[in-house]
Amino acid sequence: MLVTALIEARQSMGMSQRALATRIGVPALQIKRLERGVGSVATLTAVMAALDFRLTGIAPGKDLAAQLRACRLRRGLTVVDVAARAKLSRTTVASLERGGGTVASLLRLLKVVAPRARRRAQERVYWSEGDKADRDVRFTPPEFLAKINDAFGAIDLDPCGHELSPVVAKRRILLEEGGDGFVDDWSGGFAFVNPPFSETLLWLKRAHQQWSCGNVGSIVCLVPARTDSRWFHETLTVQADIFLLLGRVRFADIRGRSQHTPFSLMLVAFGTSAQQRERWEEIAEGYWMARSRGLASLPDRPVVDDDAARDIDAALDQQAQARLGAGDALLGVGGLEGQVDDFARRQPEAAAHVRLRQQQGPRSALRQPQAAAKV
Numbered sequence: 001m002l003v004t005a006l007i008e009a010r011q012s013m014g015m016s017q018r019a020l021a022t023r024i025g026v027p028a029l030q031i032k033r034l035e036r037g038v039g040s041v042a043t044l045t046a047v048m049a050a051l052d053f054r055l056t057g058i059a060p061g062k063d064l065a066a067q068l069r070a071c072r073l074r075r076g077l078t079v080v081d082v083a084a085r086a087k088l089s090r091t092t093v094a095s096l097e098r099g100g101g102t103v104a105s106l107l108r109l110l111k112v113v114a115p116r117a118r119r120r121a122q123e124r125v126y127w128s129e130g131d132k133a134d135r136d137v138r139f140t141p142p143e144f145l146a147k148i149n150d151a152f153g154a155i156d157l158d159p160c161g162h163e164l165s166p167v168v169a170k171r172r173i174l175l176e177e178g179g180d181g182f183v184d185d186w187s188g189g190f191a192f193v194n195p196p197f198s199e200t201l202l203w204l205k206r207a208h209q210q211w212s213c214g215n216v217g218s219i220v221c222l223v224p225a226r227t228d229s230r231w232f233h234e235t236l237t238v239q240a241d242i243f244l245l246l247g248r249v250r251f252a253d254i255r256g257r258s259q260h261t262p263f264s265l266m267l268v269a270f271g272t273s274a275q276q277r278e279r280w281e282e283i284a285e286g287y288w289m290a291r292s293r294g295l296a297s298l299p300d301r302p303v304v305d306d307d308a309a310r311d312i313d314a315a316l317d318q319q320a321q322a323r324l325g326a327g328d329a330l331l332g333v334g335g336l337e338g339q340v341d342d343f344a345r346r347q348p349e350a351a352a353h354v355r356l357r358q359q360q361g362p363r364s365a366l367r368q369p370q371a372a373a374k375v
Contacts, residue, residue: 002107003037005119006044009051013199023182024050034103041065041101050182052202057116065099068106071113072097086112138251140194140222141258142166148192151280152220152272156188159210160195160203164254167192186210193221201229204268208235211270218271222249225264236268237292241277243267246285 010020017035021028024046033039034047045064047053059074061067072082079097083090086108095101096109110117140148145167149155158165159181161172171188173179182202191210195203200223207219225244227233236242245267248260269277277288 001118002110003035003103006047006051006053007035009053009119010047013051015051019180020047020050023180037103037107039103041096041099041103041106044103044106045099050202052199054120055114055117056120057118058114063099065097068109068113069097075113077113082109082112137162137196137254138194139165139253140167141250141252144222144249145192147280147283148220150283152192152218152276153190155190155192157186157191157216159184159186159191159193159206165194167194182206186215189217191216191219193219193223195221195223197224200224200226201231204236205231207268207270208239216271218269218273218276220270220272221268222265223268224261225266233292237289239270241269241272241291242289243269243277243280243284244286244289246287 010017015023017031018028021031024043026043026046030039030043031047034043041064048064055064055067058067059070061070072079077085079090079093082088083093086093088105088108092101092105093109096106139162155167155169156171158167158169158172161167161169161174161179163174163176165172169192173181173184191207193203193207204221204223207221210216211219243266245265248262249265250258250260252258267280281288
């Protein structure tokens with residue numbers, strides 16, 4: 001199911017296996033193997049990031065490894081329990097929770113800890129059904145581009161250009177000519193980005209990366225005003241200047257017909273000057289958002305993924321494993337609860353996790369391992 005959804009995601013973006021391999025910097029053979037269910041989890045997670053492929057039906061977490069561990073903890077299971085049910089070794093389960101392992105092992109683990117995991121449905125990002133090949137291709141109107149030039153200057157680079165686009169830039173990266181803005185290095189003093197809206201987050205991350213490494217002096221992106229991603233709150237609101245546009249912009253398609261966007265838009269600017277932003281505010285309707293004061297990571301709930309929580313779980317797993325071996329190696333329940341209390345004192349924000357494991361841990365740790373379930 002997961003592999004099939006990955007193939008569909010790649011094909012829906014009109015991307016070949018070779019193009020995807022180039023984008024993430026691996027041989028094309030690795031993508032072919034992955035789409036047969038063979039390969040490493042590291043390659044899988046890189047492909048998921050490149051395709052903006054996200055899962056639902058799985059616990060919160062900063063990455064897939066953290067989500068797997070959070071799913072296990074949510075169900076009150078130890079590594080021993082999960083290994084028995086998934087018919088995997090404890091070492092393999094631990095490796096998967098650290099971001100390692102194989103795709104085949106991952107699929108078996110998901111059936112136990114997150115049986116309802118599936119691809120999260122993408123938002124509607126095009127204006128009308130139209131032809132599948134071009135419904136995501138829309139061109140910034142000339143009058144809007146004139147304001148961009150007025151406020152930010154001449155455009156040096158259009159990294160996601162189109163041969164029919166009215167954007168005038170010193171350099172354009174065109175797919176029609178074999179270019180790829182995700183692979184080719186950006187350059188110039190100012191880049192304007194009006195990306196395919198189905199890949200908005202990917203293009204914003206690419207713009208941020210190219211600006212951060214100094215390839216481009218300043219970048220302005222015209223994108224839908226979607227603020228629900230963790231990356232938006234943790235990175236963009238801190239490092240970028242965001243202008244919320246009032247009203248809708250009328251874009252043109254490849255046939256010359258125009259239509260207003262059915263969603264709100266925003267400008268995301270990297271490296272622009274105060275004078276440029278002031279000029280933009282004078283000639284465009286809307287306002288600049290105030291920047292966040294600092295980078296404050298959003299917590300994953302209900303599981304606290306930190307060192308104290310890992311220590312707690314390690315102690316509980318140690319107890320369960322010791323029960324399977326020599327009796328004198330068993331960690332006493334009282335001693336375990338003392339360790340949990342100590343962890344809670346050292347890491348107050350893990351209190352919710354501590355209470356959950358105090359209730360579930362001793363019971364699940366002391367029970368005998370169950371027979372492996374059919375998966």
